[in-house]
Amino acid sequence: MIRFLDILFSCIGLIILSPFLIIIALLVICTSRGNIFYTQNRVGKNNRDFTLFKFRTMKINADKEGLLTVGMNDARITKTGHFLRKYKLDELPQLWNVLKGEMSLAGPRPEVRKYVDLYNEEQKRVLNVRPGITDYASIEYVNENQRLAQSDNPEKHYLEVIMPEKLKINLRYIENRSVKEYFKILLLTVKSIIS
Numbered sequence: 001m002i003r004f005l006d007i008l009f010s011c012i013g014l015i016i017l018s019p020f021l022i023i024i025a026l027l028v029i030c031t032s033r034g035n036i037f038y039t040q041n042r043v044g045k046n047n048r049d050f051t052l053f054k055f056r057t058m059k060i061n062a063d064k065e066g067l068l069t070v071g072m073n074d075a076r077i078t079k080t081g082h083f084l085r086k087y088k089l090d091e092l093p094q095l096w097n098v099l100k101g102e103m104s105l106a107g108p109r110p111e112v113r114k115y116v117d118l119y120n121e122e123q124k125r126v127l128n129v130r131p132g133i134t135d136y137a138s139i140e141y142v143n144e145n146q147r148l149a150q151s152d153n154p155e156k157h158y159l160e161v162i163m164p165e166k167l168k169i170n171l172r173y174i175e176n177r178s179v180k181e182y183f184k185i186l187l188l189t190v191k192s193i194i195s
Contacts, residue, residue, distance in 0.1 A: 001179055006105055006130075010098040017092065024055055024089060032078040034060040037093060042110035045130045050102040052110060053093035057081025074145070088193055094133045106185040107132025108170035115163060123167045129174055134189040136173055137166035142192055 014021075025036045038056040041049050058076045077085065084090040097103040103110065110131035119126075141147070144162060151157035173181060 002104060002182055005182065006098050009105055010095045013095045014099065021092060024084065027080050028055055031080045032059065041113065042131065043113055043116040043127065044102055044110055045127060047127045049113065050097070053096055055084055055090040055093060057084050057090045091133055098133065104130040104132045106134060106182045108135050109138055118159065125174060126167060126170045129177065134185055135170060136185060137169040139188050139192050140169060141166060
C-alpha cells in the first residue's frame with residue numbers, strides 16, 4: 001500500500017509542481033555557476049547504492065570540503081541555496097527517486113556510504129526499508145546544521161551523538177511502520193516547514 005501511495009503522490013507532485021520546479025531550476029542556474037542538480041551516491045534499501053537528486057544549493061565542488069553542512073552560515077551555500085534549504089525545496093527532485101522506487105516519501109533518510117559503513121548490525125536494520133524524503137529523525141533534528149555549527153568537532157559530534165540518535169528514532173519507525181505512521185510523518189513535516 002505504501003508503495004502505491006508513493007507512486008501516486010510522487011506523480012501528482014511532479015505534475016502539479018512542474019512549473020514551480022522550473023522556476024527553482026532557473027533561480028539556481030541564474031544565481032550561481034554550476035549544474036541545476038546536485039547528485040550524490042547514497043545507500044538505499046538492501047544496502048544498495050543509488051543516485052540521489054537535489055537542487056544544487058552549494059558552490060561547485062563544495063562536498064570536497066566536507067560532507068556535513070555546518071550551520072546556515074556555511075560559506076559554501078549559495079544565496080538561493082539558503083532559501084531552498086530553509087523550506088526544504090532542495091529536496092523536491094527526490095520525487096523522481098520516489099517514482100523510480102529508490103526512495104519513499106516517508107522513511108529513514110538515506111546516508112552516504114562513508115557513514116553507513118560505520119553502522120553496527122542493529123543499526124543496519126534501517127536498510128531493510130526504502131529510505132525516505134522525510135522521517136521522524138529529520139523532524140526531531142530540524143536544527144541539525146545549527147547544532148553542528150556549535151560543535152568544536154562537527155563530524156565527531158555527528159558520528160557520536162546525532163547519527164546514533166537518528167538511527168534509534170528510525171528503528172522505532174520501522175518497528176511500527178504503517179500507512180498511519182506514513183501519513184503522520186508527512187503531516188508533521190508540512191507542519192514543521194510551515195512553522
